[in-house]
Amino acid sequence: MxxxxxxxxxxxxxxxxxxGKTSLVETLLFTAGAVTRLGKVDDGTTxxxxxxxxxxxxxxxxxxxxxxxxxxxxxxxxxTPGYGDFIADARAGLRVVEAAVVVVDAVAGVQVQTEKVxxxxxxxxxxxxxxxxRLDRExxxxxxxxxxxxxxxxxxxxxxxxxxxxxxxxxxxxxxVTQRATxxxxxxxxxxxxxxxxxxxxxxxxxxxxxAAAETDDDLLTKYLEEGSLDEPEMIRALRxxxxxxxxxxxxxxxxxxxxxxxxxxxxxxxxxxxxxxRGEVAGTDLKAKQAGVxxxxxxxxxxxxxxxxxxxxxxxxxxxxxxCSGTLRADSTLLNPGRGTRERMGHVSWLQGxxxxxxxxxxxxxIGVAQKLKETQTGDTLCxxxxxxxxxxxxxxxxxxxxxxxxxxxxxxxKISNALSRIAEEDPTVHHHFDxxxxxxxxxxxxxxxxxxxxxxxxxxxxxxVSLLPPRIPYKETVKGRAEGQGxxxxxxxxxxxxxxxxxxxxxMTRGGGFEFVxxxxxxxxxxxxxxxxxxxxxxxMKKGILAGYPVVDLRVTLYDGSYHDVDSSxxxxxxxxxxxxxxxxxxxHPILLEPVMNVEVTTPAExxxxxxxxxxxxxxxxxxxxxxxxxxxxxxxxxxxxxxxxESSLRSMTGGRGGYSMEFSHYEEVPVxxxxxxxxxxxxxxxxxxxx
Ligand SMILES: Nc1nc2c(ncn2[C@@H]2O[C@H](COP(=O)(O)OP(=O)(O)OP(=O)(O)O)[C@@H](O)[C@H]2O)c(=O)[nH]1
Ligand SMILES: [Mg+2]
Numbered sequence: 001m002x003x004x005x006x007x008x009x010x011x012x013x014x015x016x017x018x019x020g021k022t023s024l025v026e027t028l029l030f031t032a033g034a035v036t037r038l039g040k041v042d043d044g045t046t047x048x049x050x051x052x053x054x055x056x057x058x059x060x061x062x063x064x065x066x067x068x069x070x071x072x073x074x075x076x077x078x079x080t081p082g083y084g085d086f087i088a089d090a091r092a093g094l095r096v097v098e099a100a101v102v103v104v105d106a107v108a109g110v111q112v113q114t115e116k117v118x119x120x121x122x123x124x125x126x127x128x129x130x131x132x133x134r135l136d137r138e139x140x141x142x143x144x145x146x147x148x149x150x151x152x153x154x155x156x157x158x159x160x161x162x163x164x165x166x167x168x169x170x171x172x173x174x175x176x177v178t179q180r181a182t183x184x185x186x187x188x189x190x191x192x193x194x195x196x197x198x199x200x201x202x203x204x205x206x207x208x209x210x211x212a213a214a215e216t217d218d219d220l221l222t223k224y225l226e227e228g229s230l231d232e233p234e235m236i237r238a239l240r241x242x243x244x245x246x247x248x249x250x251x252x253x254x255x256x257x258x259x260x261x262x263x264x265x266x267x268x269x270x271x272x273x274x275x276x277x278x279r280g281e282v283a284g285t286d287l288k289a290k291q292a293g294v295x296x297x298x299x300x301x302x303x304x305x306x307x308x309x310x311x312x313x314x315x316x317x318x319x320x321x322x323x324x325c326s327g328t329l330r331a332d333s334t335l336l337n338p339g340r341g342t343r344e345r346m347g348h349v350s351w352l353q354g355x356x357x358x359x360x361x362x363x364x365x366x367x368i369g370v371a372q373k374l375k376e377t378q379t380g381d382t383l384c385x386x387x388x389x390x391x392x393x394x395x396x397x398x399x400x401x402x403x404x405x406x407x408x409x410x411x412x413x414x415x416k417i418s419n420a421l422s423r424i425a426e427e428d429p430t431v432h433h434h435f436d437x438x439x440x441x442x443x444x445x446x447x448x449x450x451x452x453x454x455x456x457x458x459x460x461x462x463x464x465x466x467v468s469l470l471p472p473r474i475p476y477k478e479t480v481k482g483r484a485e486g487q488g489x490x491x492x493x494x495x496x497x498x499x500x501x502x503x504x505x506x507x508x509x510m511t512r513g514g515g516f517e518f519v520x521x522x523x524x525x526x527x528x529x530x531x532x533x534x535x536x537x538x539x540x541x542x543m544k545k546g547i548l549a550g551y552p553v554v555d556l557r558v559t560l561y562d563g564s565y566h567d568v569d570s571s572x573x574x575x576x577x578x579x580x581x582x583x584x585x586x587x588x589x590x591h592p593i594l595l596e597p598v599m600n601v602e603v604t605t606p607a608e609x610x611x612x613x614x615x616x617x618x619x620x621x622x623x624x625x626x627x628x629x630x631x632x633x634x635x636x637x638x639x640x641x642x643x644x645x646x647x648x649e650s651s652l653r654s655m656t657g658g659r660g661g662y663s664m665e666f667s668h669y670e671e672v673p674v675x676x677x678x679x680x681x682x683x684x685x686x687x688x689x690x691x692x693x694x
Contacts, residue, residue, distance in 0.1 A: 002328050002364025003074050005297050006277040009269050010076045010323070010368060012094045014121070015103035016111035017082035020133040022049050022060050023256035024103055024265075025079045031262030032068035032075070034353070038187075038259055047354035048079035052461065053454060061454065062427075063089040063309050065321060065352045065368055073270040076368045082113050084658065085451035088430050089309070091120045092379065092395045096308045096323035096368065099127045099273040101265065106132050106140035109148030112659045118153050127246035128155070129268055135163050136170040136255040146251060156242075158212040159251040161264065162205050164195060173253040174202045175264065176209045177236060187259045210235055216242040243272040276366025282325045284382070287338055287389035295326035295390055297365040302388035303327035303335065307381045308395060310427045313462065318426065320374045321352065322383065325392060329363045335383040337376065338391045344374045344383060379429050397429045399663055400445035402649050404452055405473065406433075407442075409466040417442060420463035424455060431455050438552060439473040448649055474643045475597060476551040476680065477669060482591035483508040485561070488582015490574050500569035501578030503527065503535055504562035507590050510555045512669060516543065519559040527563035531575040535560050538579030547584050548592045549684035554669075558583065594677045595669040597642040600625075602635060603652065605660040610634040612655050620644035621673075639667055 013021045026046045030038040039045035044055035048064035060081040067076045078097060080090035090113075094100060100121040104114055121128050132145050142163045150157050161173040164181060172183040174194050179202070181192040194202050213235045214224035220238055224230055230238070242248035250268065254261025276297045284304065286293030295304045309321040329335075331349045336342075350357035352370045363369040377383065380395040408417055421433040421444065432445040446452040452469065459465050485506035492499040510517060518536045527535065543553035560579075601622070605613050607629055613636050614624055622640030645664060652660045672680065 002362040003367055005366045006275045008074045008275055008366045009273050010097040011269055012078045012097040012100045014080050014090045014100055014117035015082050016113040019103045019105040020256045021103045022046050022079050025077045027256045027259050027262040029066055029068050032070040034068035050355040061086055063093045066354055070266045075269055085448040087113055088397050090117050092308045094120050094124050095395050098279045101129050103131045103133050106135045106145050107137055109145045110152040128249050130251045131254050133254045133256050135253055138167050140167055155249045157249045158209055159205055161253040163253045176206045184260050212248055213238040216247050240272050244274050284390050284392040299328045299364050301326040302385040303329050304384045304390045306392045307379055310379045312423055312427045317373050320371045320377055324363050324365055324367050326365055331361055336386040336389055337381055337383055338389045339381050340376050342376045344377055346371050400432050403443050403445045403472045404469040405441040406444050406467045413465055416465045420459045420465050438475040443472055471646050477595040478546055478548045478551050478553045479555045480509050480590035480592050484586045484590035486586045488578045490578040498569040499574040500566035501574035502564040503578045503582050505582045505586050506559040507586050508557050510557050514555045517557040521559050521561040534572040534575035535579040538576035539583050542580040542583045547587045549681040594672040596672045598639050598667050598670050599642050599664045600667045601638045601640055601664045603662040604633055604635055605656050607632055607634040609656055
């Protein structure tokens with residue numbers, strides 16, 4: 001029997017890195033009795049940080065799922081990572097829940113990623129609750145944190161708790177709705193009267209809560225303003241409805257690692273957060289009708305499910321985590337993946353408690369489950385009934401911002417590397433890799449440097465390939481600015497049959513992006529027909545190898561306008577060599593230059609440091625194309641040479657205190673300024689000499 005949709009709560013736990021999300025999930029599981037011991041992040045014993053990389057670093061890297069049953073409800077918890085490099089997982093996790101718990105640290109208040117996950121939750125119109133965690137820490141301050149919440153996050157944010165005791169003396173909270181206290185001793189909660197010393201404060205905040213409840217409804221507000229109060233049941237009804245609809249964001253107290261706050265949050269989740277049934281239909285594309293359509297959370301509707309995470313491991317194989325959006329998904333059924341046009345056999349399907357799977361026969365609408373060893377399905381895909389094809393909007397991921405070149409530590413490991421990277425990309429869609437034929441390097445791209453380093457570690461641990469990371473080579477190109485012409489001749493007479501080829505070549509520039517053009521301008525057979533392709537081949541090969549500094553030559557027209565031959569000694573090879581020698585000489589006389597790739601860059605930054613960003617961009621030979629201030633954040637658009645942008649990530653981080661972000665894409669090629677070109681040519685020659693000595 002599938003679970004009853006109205007009794008399910010799917011909750012995304014999100015927030016800045018290290019604020020205690022994983023610890024809070026553990027506390028919820030423990031409070032509900034789903035685990036018998038309260039696991040600790042510092043001991044590597046939590047349910048949701050089970051990956052060896054997570055245990056080693058004591059941070060969450062992957063979204064993980066756990067569940068508990070509380071007072072007749074199924075609560076599915078999605079524990080998401082908080083570090084910037086992995087924050088795309090948090091966004092993907094929020095796509096499959098009905099509500100979010102946003103955790104903040106009681107010392108630091110709102111941080112960079114808090115703002116980001118807040119925007120994600122708003123994008124998906126999710127009701128939210130905020131948990132002020134780590135209230136037992138030194139310098140923890142609930143009211144200062146509250147101030148930063150109301151100042152920096154949009155929404156009607158109002159406490160439903162106030163803390164009792166400070167720092168290491170933090171021992172519980174007042175529930176402003178019931179006006180009772182919950183006090184903890186030895187991890188056990190006990191109900192108590194509000195302590196006398198905070199009674200006034202509790203009253204003051206209770207009043208603000210009533211006011212917020214009244215504001216959710218015009219009639220209530222009129223009544224409140226006239227009578228100065230609301231009756232208890234009325235106020236509770238308004239408050240609950242306000243939270244469910246996202247009009248009110250309640251703030252709760254916690255010290256997750258001490259088990260404080262779990263019970264109250266669970267009560268809020270089951271009473272105030274919406275169920276998948278409340279959330280209603282989901283929009284998508286009806287592939288049969290070839291138009292927009294919807295699917296309701298009805299157990300009898302055709303099945304549709306959204307894949308929000310893929311985990312792959314050489315030992316357990318591939319795990320596909322999905323959320324059933326409509327219908328009832330059965331074990332051993334066959335579903336369609338409409339995006340890839342493939343069928344997938346589901347085999348066993350299970351609930352997921354961290355890394356532990358519990359097989360079930362069916363998964364109903366609104367449930368979160370996992371399938372093993374699906375062939376082609378990847379994160380973001382839809383799975384659906386074959387007879388009623390339907391596609392949910394894909395989950396999108398950010399474009400990679402940083403590139404490294406990868407070099408195998410063991411020769412001949414290249415195939416193993418791309419294999420491992422393809423497998424990793426299945427579970428992490430923010431990892432990309434490709435071979436750059438111009439620089440002959442395998443490039444890996446990711447969200448940030450920590451992300452790329454983690455990927456390299458994962459390759460080693462899971463796939464046993466060891467690589468080093470290098471900054472990528474810049475794919476410069478060579479061309480000319482002027483015209484020149486001259487002779488290329490190759491003649492060898494060493495007894496027996498000799499070698500003879502003689503060409504006269506003219507070179508001239510073409511427009512940027514023009515590529516290469518070979519013009520045969522021979523009259524009267526000065527170079528015989530059958531050797532003309534040899535001349536062209538010699539020219540092409542020489543262009544590929546580069547002349548000025550070993551980079552490929554582009555945007556060049558080469559005209560063969562004269563030459564001579566020898567009846568016996570002329571050959572294909574001789575003409576190729578002659579052409580190559582000729583081109584090398586003529587090219588250098590036609591004002592050769594280097595071209596460099598220029599990138600379009602878009603930087604998002606706190607408005608107060610936008611001036612620094614622009615100054616820094618100028619020092620990188622960048623050109624500012626536009627700037628849009630939008631409140632507290634500004635967007636700066638620029639174009640800048642790739643060579644200057646290799647180290648941008650860390651500079652941006654330090655200029656913005658980690659609050660900035662950027663994206664970058666190739667735009668076009670431009671001439672390298674002379675002073676830099678000289679340096680690049682010199683380095684290239686030195687490299688070449690070194691290589692020739694070895
Ligand atoms: N003092 C104190 N420490 C806590 C509390 N909750 C969590 N911690 C500690 O804070 C650190 C981070 O906790 P996590 O639960 O891993 O935080 P997280 O938000 O899941 O971190 P990421 O997933 O990496 O973003 C760990 O050392 C926890 O033991 C708390 O209430 N009080
Ligand atoms: Mg975590």
